[in-house]
Amino acid sequence: MIALLIRDMRLAFRAGGGFGLGLAFFLILAVLVPLGVGPDRTTLALIAPGILWVGALLACLLSLDRIFALDYEDGSLDLLATAPVPLEGVVSIKALAHWLTTGVPLVLVSPVLGLLLSLPVPAYGWLLLSLMLGTPALSVIGTFGAALTVGLKRGGLLLSLLVLPLYIPTLVFGAEVVSRGAQGLAVGTPLALLAGITAGAVALLPFASAYVIRINLR
């Protein structure tokens, strides 16, 4: 399983793996929003938590179809499905690899983008914490969506239609943590709910994803 993790991460980092695309997209979004909304600092500070969370969500979405598509095309997914490692484990590892190559970099650059959007100072810690807690859920839910659409020729658009509604609870609680943090309010409740969604998704969705992949490989 560790070998699989290393393999997936190598594939993501190398040329054509799409690493950095999500980051670049996140950066472009943070540049485009002030250009569209205007440079007024108070307005930007007000919408920054939401923009950063929506940006992280969309950047995550970009690399989802890579999780299974290439393995499905060259047949490695069939091998993985018949391997002694349970398919649920394979799916979890792939989600973990996706998180390490997409989610974690997004978390790490988010404070810089917060600076661009003049996010209020007390919110930075909450931004990092909420993204750190929330992005695993994004990866796991996205892996489920990728598993659903793996057999389709042009599943990309369908994938976003399926996955984005599933991201709503994570987005609501994540953005709520940051905007409450920015106003200096108590963040305990949304933070706990966000952690709860992540824990539930990480624990249960790999079973659904593995089930769906078995259907698609039939």
Add this chain to the structure above:
Amino acid sequence: MSSLWEYANPLKFMRTTDWLLPIVAVAAVVITTIGLVWGFFFTPDDFRQGSTVKIVFIHVPAAMMAINAWVMMLVASLVWLIRRHHVSALAARAAAPVGAVMTVIGLITGAVWGQPMWGTWWAWDPRLTAFLILFLFYLGYIAMWSAIDDPDTGADLTAVLCLVGSVFAVLSRYAANFWNQGLHQGASLSVAPGTRMDWAYKAPLYTCMVGFGLIFLALVLAGTRTEIRARRMKALVARERMA
């Protein structure tokens, strides 16, 4: 021994719905017409909302059926996943567009009602938001069905999507509750004592609800029959090619 599962046999299902569907369809039209005419022309105006209150006779039944349709799809998906009855999967497929249209009717009548009452067509109220999200789930479900050629794979994938989607739809409902306080009134009907709706409104409203339920049933039965016929046709064409 007769049991509910007999109707999982497509032939038996077709034979039963042959005579059941016309009855349900006629009953749906008659009861809905009675309910709507009663509601629109034979109820008093509300002392504050005037005649706009009468949109409740479309709004509430449509909203109710929008949610019930999803619940029915959930049950049908479970039956398909557990017992592999094709009729069940096809019924879930037939219910989705009806549910989506009910959701749109609920949203549109809500907007028309909200304009004079709240002074706005749309507000990011938790109930409204949750309904819009439900509509997105319907769209995803329908798109998933139409994207897959193999009917059994499609049935399996959409059934799992329906199960996972249900969990997230409920989560979204509570997330929306948490996210914003609403303009929307509480439940229109409640068994709790002290309900605020008078029987003059409740009676036609219940009639409309039964009518909308029957409309849904008639459309789902018709849709399922169409799906079964389409499948049979495909099988016949395939057999013809083999020969």
